Amino acid sequence: MMLVKELNAALGRLLTDDPRVVLMGEDIADPYGGAFKVTRGLSSVAPERVLTTPVSEGAIVGMAAGLAMSGYRPIVEIMFADFLSLTFDQVMNHITKYPAMYDGKVTCPVIIRSPSGGHRGYGPTHSQSPEKHFLGLPGLTVVAASPYHDPHATLRSLLLRDDPVLLVEHKLLYAEALTTAVGGRIGAALAREESSAGRLPSVLMSWVPPEDCSVTVVAYGYSALIAARVLEQLAMEEEVFGELVVPAEIAPLDTSPISASLRRTRSLIAIEEGTEGWSWGSEIAQRMSVEAFGQLRRPIDVLASASSIIPSSREREREVLVTQSDMRQRIRAAAG
Amino acid sequence: MTPVSVPWTDVNSEVAVVSAWHVPDRSMVRGGEALVDVETSKALLEVEAEVDGFVLQLVPAGGEVSVGEPVALLFDDEASMVAHLESRAKEADVPRETREGVADESRATAKARARAHELGIDLASVTAAGLITVRDVEAAAGSSPSATAPSEPGSPLPGDAATQRLLLIGAGLGATQVADILAETPGQTAIGIIDDDPAFWGRDVRGIPVIGGSEQIATLWERSAMDAVVVTISTSVTARSRFRELCGAAGIPLANVIDLRAKVASGVRMGLGNVICAFVQLGTECQIGDNNFFSAYNSFEHHNVLGSDISTGPGCMTSGEVHIGDRVRLGMAVMVEPKITIGADSVVASGSVIVRSVPPSHAVKTKVITTVVVPMRDPGSGS
Numbered sequence: 001m002m003l004v005k006e007l008n009a010a011l012g013r014l015l016t017d018d019p020r021v022v023l024m025g026e027d028i029a030d031p032y033g034g035a036f037k038v039t040r041g042l043s044s045v046a047p048e049r050v051l052t053t054p055v056s057e058g059a060i061v062g063m064a065a066g067l068a069m070s071g072y073r074p075i076v077e078i079m080f081a082d083f084l085s086l087t088f089d090q091v092m093n094h095i096t097k098y099p100a101m102y103d104g105k106v107t108c109p110v111i112i113r114s115p116s117g118g119h120r121g122y123g124p125t126h127s128q129s130p131e132k133h134f135l136g137l138p139g140l141t142v143v144a145a146s147p148y149h150d151p152h153a154t155l156r157s158l159l160l161r162d163d164p165v166l167l168v169e170h171k172l173l174y175a176e177a178l179t180t181a182v183g184g185r186i187g188a189a190l191a192r193e194e195s196s197a198g199r200l201p202s203v204l205m206s207w208v209p210p211e212d213c214s215v216t217v218v219a220y221g222y223s224a225l226i227a228a229r230v231l232e233q234l235a236m237e238e239e240v241f242g243e244l245v246v247p248a249e250i251a252p253l254d255t256s257p258i259s260a261s262l263r264r265t266r267s268l269i270a271i272e273e274g275t276e277g278w279s280w281g282s283e284i285a286q287r288m289s290v291e292a293f294g295q296l297r298r299p300i301d302v303l304a305s306a307s308s309i310i311p312s313s314r315e316r317e318r319e320v321l322v323t324q325s326d327m328r329q330r331i332r333a334a335a336g
Numbered sequence: 337m338t339p340v341s342v343p344w345t346d347v348n349s350e351v352a353v354v355s356a357w358h359v360p361d362r363s364m365v366r367g368g369e370a371l372v373d374v375e376t377s378k379a380l381l382e383v384e385a386e387v388d389g390f391v392l393q394l395v396p397a398g399g400e401v402s403v404g405e406p407v408a409l410l411f412d413d414e415a416s417m418v419a420h421l422e423s424r425a426k427e428a429d430v431p432r433e434t435r436e437g438v439a440d441e442s443r444a445t446a447k448a449r450a451r452a453h454e455l456g457i458d459l460a461s462v463t464a465a466g467l468i469t470v471r472d473v474e475a476a477a478g479s480s481p482s483a484t485a486p487s488e489p490g491s492p493l494p495g496d497a498a499t500q501r502l503l504l505i506g507a508g509l510g511a512t513q514v515a516d517i518l519a520e521t522p523g524q525t526a527i528g529i530i531d532d533d534p535a536f537w538g539r540d541v542r543g544i545p546v547i548g549g550s551e552q553i554a555t556l557w558e559r560s561a562m563d564a565v566v567v568t569i570s571t572s573v574t575a576r577s578r579f580r581e582l583c584g585a586a587g588i589p590l591a592n593v594i595d596l597r598a599k600v601a602s603g604v605r606m607g608l609g610n611v612i613c614a615f616v617q618l619g620t621e622c623q624i625g626d627n628n629f630f631s632a633y634n635s636f637e638h639h640n641v642l643g644s645d646i647s648t649g650p651g652c653m654t655s656g657e658v659h660i661g662d663r664v665r666l667g668m669a670v671m672v673e674p675k676i677t678i679g680a681d682s683v684v685a686s687g688s689v690i691v692r693s694v695p696p697s698h699a700v701k702t703k704v705i706t707t708v709v710v711p712m713r714d715p716g717s718g719s
Contacts, residue, residue: 004350036350037350037351174350175350175402188443188466188467189466190465190466206466207466207467208464208465208466208467208469209465209466212469235445235467236445236446236467237445237446238446238447239445239447239448239469239470
């Protein structure tokens with residue numbers, strides 16, 4: 001089933017199963033059902049707990065913070081991840097700080113969901129992957145939807161925790177089918193989940209047994225989907241074999257699945273759609289070079305989008321964002 | 337056939353709902369006439385037929401269609417619409433097994449498919465945990481009797497019992513060099529060549545038959561069909577060392593093959609399995625290990641100490657008291673200053689002049705002297 005429908009079904013089940021769950025966001029109720037139709041139909045499942053709000057992201061997240069401290073489990077939709085900047089004060093100065101500022105007497109488990117990413121010609125302010133600005137905020141968990149993680153399982157385990165969460169959903173993933181590992185496989189790839197205790201699982205995929213791979217590729221969200229396609233092509237066409245590690249929880253990062261793969265391949269490339277520098281990939285490169293120093297065959301590579309605005313023209317947008325051919329070239333080099 | 341697509345009108349809509357068809361399914365529509373109404377999250381749109389044609393509706397009223405995808409197909413005439421419908425029905429009828437058979441083929445890499453074709457291996461018989469790779473195909477070839485069918489290995493020559501009967505390893509160009517040396521060496525004869533690439537089986541190199549893969553070495557030794565082995569591979573020191581170890585473990589001796597025109601000075605001590613081509617000089621009191629391949633016009637000056645499994649290109653020259661470690665590869669025309677040590681497993685680029693020692697497992701690169709090739713001036717316009 002398409003990821004948008006999986007997410008919709010997952011949110012519907014949470015509303016039914018857990019009376020504390022409240023969905024909030026701009027235009028999320030029917031008939032519009034949200035800009036990407038993730039919440040379509042849900043306002044008839046629980047009309048009193050699916051709230052269409054005024055156009056004020058700071059106010060929505062502020063209200064969610066109050067609900068969360070009163071025992072509710074608000075799940076907020078921010079229509080485009082580009083608008084997350086308007087929630088930043090609530091996240092940085094309030095939601096993530098309340099538990100400590102009130103000496104552990106409250107928790108503030110707000111979940112913010114938001115469609116991110118480009119490749120649709122939506123221009124500079126509707127195409128970004130701005131999650132890098134939220135990585136490393138003390139107390140915040142950042143999660144990325146992927147075609148390989150069941151959103152229902154992800155949301156359910158997030159509801160079992162008390163951390164505030166930012167969940168980014170690349171908008172091109174909505175129309176992709178959810179393909180979780182079945183019988184040790186995803187399509188032609190060998191696949192399995194690995195995780196440390198209490199963390200969301202990472203999915204590891206390879207087209208030959210992992211010990212025969214010569215590069216570890218770490219990517220999340222839509223980049224992971226494209227990286228998987230590139231790795232399959234490289235395997236089929238050139239017998240260049242890589243192992244793909246797809247974390248769900250991108251910050252704080254569970255590095256153990258990456259380390260385990262890196263010990264086998266001794267070469268690593270991190271791929272992200274966000275802008276280059278001061279990024280998820282550069283954090284991984286730093287931590288892994290400390291951990292694997294002396295065992296690496298070559299320097300760790302980071303592939304990210306150009307440090308630029310994202311043009312509206314589809315052609316010019318392609319020059320800025322990480323593309324499939326960029327990935328192919330850099331993964332091939334990293335496997336050498 | 338012309339597809340009619342739902343236009344992309346606003347960035348927020350991924351899908352549209354078909355609200356009404358203006359033209360019944362499988363009937364005629366004129367270009368410019370309203371064909372169908374679709375509703376996106378922002379607008380109700382009327383979609384027109386761009387050309388005349390027979391309409392094949394792809395989505396019923398009330399159904400959803402992705403923006404940009406076709407909602408109908410227009411055909412020039414009824415016959416072409418019927419043909420389209422028939423071919424679509426046939427596609428749906430293809431039995432499951434056939435489709436899975438196609439899937440099997442696509443489970444193998446391009447290189448594996450090519451190799452399987454070369455070796456006459458049926459991919460359906462190859463098993464692999466992930467995609468089928470060249471290695472899997474070759475492993476299957478090794479265990480499958482049908483694999484040897486395209487080229488039957490030959491049998492070894494009887495050889496002359498009065499000479500040392502040699503089994504050569506590697507049927508590539510190195511074998512032609514060794515065969516040339518042996519043709520002029522009275523005390524040695526080659527009885528056969530071993531190569532793990534079945535493409536060579538059944539062929540011969542200068543009249544020496546290629547008689548199979550490396551599993552034959554022990555058999556021939558047990559049958560006393562040969563007295564010693566020579567590794568002719570000059571391109572891979574890893575392969576040289578692997579075959580030396582394999583023979584060592586089986587107790588099979590290696591033999592030196594030395595061109596008559598090589599100069600071996602006094603006091604030289606040499607192991608076994610060395611291939612020494614024409615015009616090589618081994619200077620006074622050099623010590624040489626086992627299983628090296630020295631190309632033509634190499635000169636190792638006095639008191640060099642050379643390890644094992646080394647491979648050199650033509651024209652390399654060392655001064656006195658140079659040490660070269662195991663498995664070193666020298667390109668062509670490498671010059672080495674006196675008392676230099678080149679550590680084991682290092683690689684030296686052609687044309688390098690080595691003026692200081694090289695630690696083990698290092699690569700020596702050198703400035704590339706570019707040769708510019710230009711077309712000659714037109715002789716007619718010159719004067």
